[in-house]
Structure formats: structure tokens, C-alpha cells
Amino acid sequence: xxxxxxxxxxxxxxxxxxxxxxxxxxxxxxxxxxxxxxxxxxxxxxxxxxxxxxxxxxxxxxxxxxxxxxxxxxxxxxxxxxxxxxxxxxxxxxxxxxxxxxxxxxxxxxxxxxxxxxxxxxxxxxxxxxxxxxxxxxxxxxxxxxxxxxxxxxxxxxxxxxxxxxxxxxxxxxxxxxxxxxxxxxxxxxxxxxxxxxxxxx
Numbered sequence: 001x002x003x004x005x006x007x008x009x010x011x012x013x014x015x016x017x018x019x020x021x022x023x024x025x026x027x028x029x030x031x032x033x034x035x036x037x038x039x040x041x042x043x044x045x046x047x048x049x050x051x052x053x054x055x056x057x058x059x060x061x062x063x064x065x066x067x068x069x070x071x072x073x074x075x076x077x078x079x080x081x082x083x084x085x086x087x088x089x090x091x092x093x094x095x096x097x098x099x100x101x102x103x104x105x106x107x108x109x110x111x112x113x114x115x116x117x118x119x120x121x122x123x124x125x126x127x128x129x130x131x132x133x134x135x136x137x138x139x140x141x142x143x144x145x146x147x148x149x150x151x152x153x154x155x156x157x158x159x160x161x162x163x164x165x166x167x168x169x170x171x172x173x174x175x176x177x178x179x180x181x182x183x184x185x186x187x188x189x190x191x192x193x194x195x196x197x198x199x200x201x202x
Contacts, residue, residue: 002042002162003031003033003034003036003038004038005034005036005038006030006031006033006034006036008031008032008033008034008091009033010032010033011029011030011031011032012029012030012031013027013028013029014028014030014037015027015028016028019041020041020043020085020086020089021086021089021090021093023043023044023089023093024041024042024043025041025042025043026039026040026041027039027040027041027042047060048060048092048095048096049061049095049098049100049101049102049103050101050102050103051102051103051104051105051108052102052103052104052105053105054106058102061094061095061103061108062074063092065089066088066091066092066108066112067084067161069104069127070084070087070088070112070115070116070123070127072126073123073124074116074119074120074123077118077120077122077123078121079120079123083119084119085185087115087116087118087119090115091108091111091112091115094111095108095111098150109131112127112131113127113131115130117147121147123141124145124147125147128143150167176183
């Protein structure tokens with residue numbers, strides 16, 4: 001590895017650790033000539049499948065293009081850079097492990113939406129609105145209602161749901177529910193009472 005600062009041909013590795021959920025090795029290197037330090041990432045080089053677009057044209061899978069689309073949807077949302085990196089790594093890993101020489105673009109899009117749904121629901125709806133080409137407000141409404149149903153079902157299947165916690169911990173789930181519900185902005189003309197968290201009688 002040549003030094004990127006002075007071009008010297010010899011560097012030494014000071015530290016190595018796993019990164020990208022174990023799919024990369026991060027190395028801290030030091031130039032033996034100028035003493036500057038820098039970081040390199042080592043990954044297995046595997047042939048990625050070709051992406052088949054809706055018009056039947058084909059293009060090479062581009063991780064940077066996929067990341068740009070995800071970051072655009074996550075713009076100004078409270079999601080850490082590390083979480084985005086991990087999501088991109090998971091999508092790339094899923095595409096790679098399919099083992100196919102070609103993959104429909106819609107499959108990659110669904111993988112991306114799966115990750116965005118977990119990261120941030122607003123970003124998920126933003127991405128879905130472009131990817132699925134929502135034509136009107138009703139399409140947005142249906143997607144948001146779908147998210148709410150999934151959230152309700154997830155809460156119902158959680159074995160901790162409904163267990164008496166007592167004291168402050170008993171009120172914590174309600175606060176969390178309010179945060180999640182507010183994550184999805186109300187649609188034009190949508191009744192605020194309809195999207196409110198049901199009153200538990202307290």
C-alpha cells in the first residue's frame with residue numbers, strides 16, 4: 001500500500017478491526033517515510049448482479065447510487081450516519097447473496113424500503129412515493145395506514161406489551177407510541193383525531 005501523502009511504497013498496519021457488520025476490515029496504517037497515518041478498508045471483491053430496470057435496460061449495481069437515494073429520503077431526519085452505513089451494507093449483502101447474475105430493479109427497491117421502514121417512517125414514505133409513483137393523496141394515505149397497521153400488529157405480538165410495569169416504566173410505552181405516531185405527518189385534509197393515539201382512560 002503506497003502512502004497517499006508522499007507516495008512511499010512501505011506502510012505499516014497499527015490497528016485492524018472488523019467493520020460493516022463483519023464484511024469489511026478497517027486498518028489504520030502509518031507511512032514509514034513521512035509518518036502520516038490513514039485508514040483503509042478491505043472487502044471481498046465479488047461480482048455483483050446486473051440490475052434490470054423497468055424498461056428492460058440493464059446497468060451494473062451501483063452502491064453509491066443506492067446510498068444517494070437513501071440519503072435523499074433521509075435528508076433532515078434524525079438518523080445517525082452509522083445507521084445509514086449499516087443499512088446500505090445490509091442491502092448490498094442481500095443483493096450479493098441472491099446468487100443471481102441479474103436482479104430486477106424492483107427487488108433492490110424493496111430491499112431499500114425494508115431498511116428505510118426500520119430507520120425512519122417519514123423517509124420510507126418519501127422513498128416509496130417516488131419508487132411506487134404515488135399519483136394522489138389517497139396513495140399516501142393508504143401507505144401511512146399500512147404502516148400504522150404494521151405498528152399495531154407488532155405491538156400486539158410483543159410479549160412485553162400490556163404487562164404491568166408500575167411507576168414510571170408503565171408510562172414509557174405511551175410516550176414511545178406518541179413519538180412514533182408523530183413521525184408520520186398528517187396528510188392534507190386528514191382528521192387529526194383519526195391519527196391520534198387512542199385514549200386509555202387515564
